[in-house]
Amino acid sequence: MPLVRISLIKGKPRDHVRAISNSVHEALVEAFKVPADDRFQLIEQRDRDDFIYDPGYLGVERSDDLVFIHITASDWRDLPTKKAFYKTLVAKLVESPGLRLEDVMIALAPNRREDWSFGRGIAQYVEDAG
Numbered sequence: 342m343p344l345v346r347i348s349l350i351k352g353k354p355r356d357h358v359r360a361i362s363n364s365v366h367e368a369l370v371e372a373f374k375v376p377a378d379d380r381f382q383l384i385e386q387r388d389r390d391d392f393i394y395d396p397g398y399l400g401v402e403r404s405d406d407l408v409f410i411h412i413t414a415s416d417w418r419d420l421p422t423k424k425a426f427y428k429t430l431v432a433k434l435v436e437s438p439g440l441r442l443e444d445v446m447i448a449l450a451p452n453r454r455e456d457w458s459f460g461r462g463i464a465q466y467v468e469d470a471g
Contacts, residue, residue: 342415342457342459343379343381344381344382344412344413345365345369345410345411345412345413346383346385346409346410346411347362347382347383347384347385347408347410347411348384348385348386348387348408348411349385349392349407349409350386350388350389350405350406350407351388351389356438357438358384358386361384361408361440362384363437364430364434364436364437365382365410365430365433366380366382368426368433369412369426371429372422372425372426373418373422389405392407394407394446401443402443403443403446404441404444406444407444407445407446408440408444408445408446409446409448410445410446410448411447412448413450413452414449414452415451415452415453415454415457416451416453417454423449427447430445431445454466454467
């Protein structure tokens with residue numbers, strides 16, 4: 342179960358934000374093989390003064406259309422799967438809502454299966470989920 346935080350500068354139309362959300366989820370289903378109903382996202386729109394980034398870090402020219410995508414997910418995926426996910430996600434965001442390749446920043450935060458509780462105070466991913 343990935344938990345996704347999507348952050349961007351305030352002012353984009355609702356359909357633009359929804360397209361980002363949908364593209365992120367589609368990439369997770371396609372490249373990370375998460376179930377289609379495993380969708381948990383927090384979308385944060387920030388004032389420009391509260392959205393700080395370097396526009397040229399590592400030679401990538403970013404604009405104020407930059408989107409931060411922070412994903413907390415179990416740590417069992419290998420490097421090739423993660424790389425495929427990055428490419429899939431960026432391609433989907435270029436297609437819809439039309440972001441530039443340079444305006445997508447992705448950070449994965451791995452954790453273990455026992456670090457999740459989906460409710461009722463139970464660690465559902467652990468064998469003895471009691």
